[in-house]
Amino acid sequence: MKKILASVALASALLSSAAVAEESGYFAGLSWGYGSSGENISWLGLSKPGPQNLRSALRFGVYGGYTQMFSDTLGARYYANIDFGGAYKSGSNSPHFEAPWNIYVNADALYNFDLGGVELGAFGGLAIGYVQHKAKYKVNGSSVSSSTSGVDLGLNLGLRVNYELLGSWFSTELYTRTGLYTSAKFSRPSEEYYRNTSIIGLRTSYKF
Numbered sequence: 001m002k003k004i005l006a007s008v009a010l011a012s013a014l015l016s017s018a019a020v021a022e023e024s025g026y027f028a029g030l031s032w033g034y035g036s037s038g039e040n041i042s043w044l045g046l047s048k049p050g051p052q053n054l055r056s057a058l059r060f061g062v063y064g065g066y067t068q069m070f071s072d073t074l075g076a077r078y079y080a081n082i083d084f085g086g087a088y089k090s091g092s093n094s095p096h097f098e099a100p101w102n103i104y105v106n107a108d109a110l111y112n113f114d115l116g117g118v119e120l121g122a123f124g125g126l127a128i129g130y131v132q133h134k135a136k137y138k139v140n141g142s143s144v145s146s147s148t149s150g151v152d153l154g155l156n157l158g159l160r161v162n163y164e165l166l167g168s169w170f171s172t173e174l175y176t177r178t179g180l181y182t183s184a185k186f187s188r189p190s191e192e193y194y195r196n197t198s199i200i201g202l203r204t205s206y207k208f
């Protein structure tokens with residue numbers, strides 16, 4: 001009987017520990033993703049094929065901010081992120097676009113729910129920031145480069161899981177950012193065009 005009671009007590013302790021709801025607090029983390037840049041909106045960070053929607057290699061970054069929980073299930077968070085990466089390319093003869101770094105401030109709504117002792121969640125919000133682009137292309141056989149920068153507005157959407165590891169709390173997310181509007185515009189002879197930026201990737205944060 002004592003063994004049974006001890007087993008029940010241990011199981012209850014483990015379940016209650018696993019099911020602890022997310023609390024308000026600060027967080028910081030790292031991100032890794034696949035970016036895209038094009039004249040058209042690239043939903044969920046995935047570009048359409050074609051020379052006007054050039055794709056990038058990998059992008060990586062850091063982010064951090066504050067989570068405010070209003071209940072066990074509903075909350076909000078406010079954070080900043082900066083990402084770095086390589087060139088957006090589409091063939092050796094097409095223009096190559098570079099985005100050395102982009103910086104954003106974000107506000108997301110959070111919804112968490114318990115699933116068998118694991119806290120899962122979804123989020124959605126807006127991101128506004130400053131982006132920069134450099135373009136390299138050929139005109140009459142000569143290499144030409146130009147640059148632009150501006151304000152960029154995007155939509156954040158994603159899924160997340162909160163968990164305890166080695167006595168510390170973490171959150172891992174599948175995140176997307178879809179560029180909705182940008183003022184970053186390139187001007188070439190008889191041509192002007194904007195560059196929307198989007199990304200899809202994974203990121204993990206540590207909760208203080």
